[in-house]
Amino acid sequence: MPVSTTDTLYTSQVRELISSFYNEKGDIPSVVTDAMEFFAQYREQLSHKKSLLEALDSADTEDEKTFVSQALQNLERAIETARSVRVHRIEQFALQLLALSEGDSESETHTASAKLLGTLLLITAGNQGKFARQHKKLKPIYKAVLSLRLADALFKEGNVKHSYLQVHQQSSTRFSGNAYWRAKWQREIAIPLIKAALLQDIGLYHPDAQSVLLGPEQNKDEFRLLAEDERKQLLKLNLQHSLFYVKNGIGLPTDTSSSEDESTAPSHAEKQALNFALEVIQDATILKNHVGDLIKIPQIYASFVLSTKSDYSRKDLPKAYMVIKSLIEKGQLNKRIATNFLHMVGYFPQGFGITYIATDMQGNIKDGYEYAIVNRLFPENPAEPRVRTVSRNLNFIVSGKNTVISRDHNLYFLSNTKKIQRIDKARLQELVSSLSSDGAQSNVENLVPQYWEPHDFFADKKHQNLWTTNQ
Numbered sequence: 001m002p003v004s005t006t007d008t009l010y011t012s013q014v015r016e017l018i019s020s021f022y023n024e025k026g027d028i029p030s031v032v033t034d035a036m037e038f039f040a041q042y043r044e045q046l047s048h049k050k051s052l053l054e055a056l057d058s059a060d061t062e063d064e065k066t067f068v069s070q071a072l073q074n075l076e077r078a079i080e081t082a083r084s085v086r087v088h089r090i091e092q093f094a095l096q097l098l099a100l101s102e103g104d105s106e107s108e109t110h111t112a113s114a115k116l117l118g119t120l121l122l123i124t125a126g127n128q129g130k131f132a133r134q135h136k137k138l139k140p141i142y143k144a145v146l147s148l149r150l151a152d153a154l155f156k157e158g159n160v161k162h163s164y165l166q167v168h169q170q171s172s173t174r175f176s177g178n179a180y181w182r183a184k185w186q187r188e189i190a191i192p193l194i195k196a197a198l199l200q201d202i203g204l205y206h207p208d209a210q211s212v213l214l215g216p217e218q219n220k221d222e223f224r225l226l227a228e229d230e231r232k233q234l235l236k237l238n239l240q241h242s243l244f245y246v247k248n249g250i251g252l253p254t255d256t257s258s259s260e261d262e263s264t265a266p267s268h269a270e271k272q273a274l275n276f277a278l279e280v281i282q283d284a285t286i287l288k289n290h291v292g293d294l295i296k297i298p299q300i301y302a303s304f305v306l307s308t309k310s311d312y313s314r315k316d317l318p319k320a321y322m323v324i325k326s327l328i329e330k331g332q333l334n335k336r337i338a339t340n341f342l343h344m345v346g347y348f349p350q351g352f353g354i355t356y357i358a359t360d361m362q363g364n365i366k367d368g369y370e371y372a373i374v375n376r377l378f379p380e381n382p383a384e385p386r387v388r389t390v391s392r393n394l395n396f397i398v399s400g401k402n403t404v405i406s407r408d409h410n411l412y413f414l415s416n417t418k419k420i421q422r423i424d425k426a427r428l429q430e431l432v433s434s435l436s437s438d439g440a441q442s443n444v445e446n447l448v449p450q451y452w453e454p455h456d457f458f459a460d461k462k463h464q465n466l467w468t469t470n471q
Helices: 009-021 030-057 062-101 106-122 131-157 163-167 169-176 179-199 207-214 228-250 266-286 295-305 318-331 337-343 414-419 425-433 438-442 455-459
Strands: 353-359 364-375 387-390 402-404
Touching: 009 030, 009 062, 009 106, 009 131, 030 228, 030 318, 030 414, 062 106, 062 131, 062 179, 062 228, 106 169, 106 364, 131 169, 131 179, 131 455, 163 169, 163 266, 169 179, 179 228, 179 266, 207 455, 228 425, 266 295, 266 337, 266 353, 295 318, 295 337, 295 425, 318 337, 364 455
Parallel strands: none
Antiparallel strands: 353 364, 364 387, 387 402
């Protein structure tokens, strides 16, 4: 795919990542189209294999047995070749995602992950157009990045109880230049966790699930509010087919090891990694030991940030924090895991448009406000996001600085709007009319937008580098 001239190289790479996960045009293969083809062909291949086995059993002559046996071998070879292609594609996707979200140090990794998460949100345009279909493609990728950072946070905290994770407790040492643990973490934690996040809902592409989503005539809106019986049926079908796909449609890479010691052979590690991915997917539904929270909590969060509901509004994005906090209080999420997650994300998602009270060099409130974009994870205070400023005197700039917006200056909190002094309405209208912003436009009469929509700003190539270390 050629690099876009309207995007930075990084943004082009993110768009390529999205296409390699699901390219709806169908002109290039993707992780999702692989699953769709598997689901469409599996029953027919199973029936064909059964027929060949029956024919082999009833063959009367050696020539007939040889012919049928060869046909059976060809079918099994074709099935295994297709599976190997799927394994390779999803593993290449995982490596591509890691290249975009990982650095050599913990700090670089946090910045790289914030950059990927922010870019995924900033390339969308709020609730405009077919946003639900776009969000559907982005959510699994968004969730995978958050899952990786959540696992890292648990390893760093230490005292991990889950048996598989416990064995990998030293994963954090990869940030100290430990090549052994970097490779081990990648193969045995990162890739299976990415697979679990990506494929948790892959069962929704099975024909049985599609029949529920789209109706028997395939004419219903898949993003509609489902009836309770439809929702329960869909959850059951999704889990069933997702687990089946991970186990049979993906499964283990072809083992090239000649080791006689199964405990040290690569196939053993791969089998354990596959079992880990399957356990994470299943536990995200049944919550038996809460290892599933590694993808369940990011899924809840991503369902707000990249919602497919018709009433989606950027204004509601900070509610994700409060929902997760409420689930902790109700005992529906593991407190330790969920608390680590909230510490990582804060109130405001990466890429969220912040409006804040402007101050002069002495800290005195000026006649106006400015714009910023959330660009860092792990805020010290969840209500005080780490941002890149993008305006000065209500003019967009490309040389903003990294800073923290205090709660007392953040206009998302309505108690701060009274601090804003009189602003020239004509100037504000001039700025707002240049933006594609549902929130800002609806608040023009009040002259104080709670937030802003940065999609059009980010669409300009020169505004896409928000993650440098500018101070």
